Amino acid sequence: MSAWRLFRASAALEAAQLRRARGFVILTALAAVNFLAMVSLFGLTGAYAPVALINLDGGPYARGFIEALNGAHHSFALKYMDSTAARKALHSGRLVGIITIPPGFSRSIESGTTVPIDIRIDNVNIDLTNDVQRALPAAIVAFGHRNNFPGVRVIMAEHDVIPHDTGYIPYLVVSALALDAMVIAGILGAMATAREWERRTVKFLRLSPASASVVLAGKLTVAFAVAATALGITLLAIVFGYGVVPVDPWTTVFALAACVAIFTCMGAWLGAVLKRTLAAVPLMFGLAMPLYVDSGALEPTRFDGEKIWLIAHLSPVYYAVGVLEWSFHELRVTPEPVYVDMLVLLAIALVAATLTLGSLARGGRR
Secondary structure, eight states: OOOOHHHHHHHHHHHHHHHTTHHHHHHHHHHHHHHHHHHHHHHTTTTTEEEEOOOOOOOOOHHHHHHHHHTTSSSSSEOOOOHHHHHHHHHTSSOOOEEEEETTTHHHHHHTTTOOEEEEEOTTSSHHHHHHHHHHHHHHHHHHHHTTTTOOOOOOOOOSSSSSSSOHHHHHHHHHHHIIIIIIIHHHHHHHHHHHHHHHHHHHHHHHHSHHHHHHHHHHHHHHHHHHHHOOOOOOOOIIISOOSSSHHHHHHHHHHHHHHHHHHHHHHHHHHHHHHHHHHHHHHHHHHHHHTTTTSSSSSGGOOOHHHOOOOHOOHHHHHHHHHHHOOOOOOSSOOOOHHHHHHHHHHHHHHHHHHHHHOOOOOO
């Protein structure tokens, strides 16, 4: 049998087995979108903490100060309330804080008097507390600068390294693609090999004169195609649902396809090692979040300290995030060049494929 016919036969067999598990394949595609929604919550929760605003002045400067508060990026969501309702909501855990603009605020500002702004904070969560504490001074400075007050003697002259800003959610949803590629492609790859031990057909592969590498290639090609379809649906959700459009669409598609292929090979090795689908699938899900969080998925790990950055290099998702963020947003989130990230992923795939072939060659040993 020629290599091409053997490849087609192996792929057809794998496709037939997946067709008998249509429900699982559909759930696999849904899982990809589910991961996208899950990681989005990292950016949506805590980004706009509810803060009551009590405006006891109502003058023009008070309105200008409120505009500055609303302009504070990803800090709090102002809710207009009276003092009684605000205090009740704060003590019941419905608010992070209360900002009060005192009476006579506009008159005092106009006369050059410094006005203290009272803020009460529910410091049950230091992260949200710090967000409010950072945002309020920034709003005060922006308010003074906008009105050209003589008391503001220092202004910020910002010079950005990157010519465009990338929001937190657009950053997160792209890194979610790396998580999707690892979990979805990894699980399908693991199933393709673990099934040979579960059905006790691995001995036939060992005894057959057919090339094990061609058989494996046929099986993993089908796994790749299914995973790529699921990731394609997720990519469309990002573009049309989140409105995040890649800077270079074709480079993005190529990078995502490469990540799917690489993680499919990794999953195949894991399935060959564990020899049980029920062992491989939970392990992939269990490894997903630790590897994802410590991979630069939420922010570049070089901002989190030397130790965390070094540990992140053990995660294949670290390199995948570096490739995808560059291809999607032209962001360099790893100190290593993007081509190095891709070379590391390719090396991981080659090692995984070699180890998988070795396991198949050993046949039914357990």
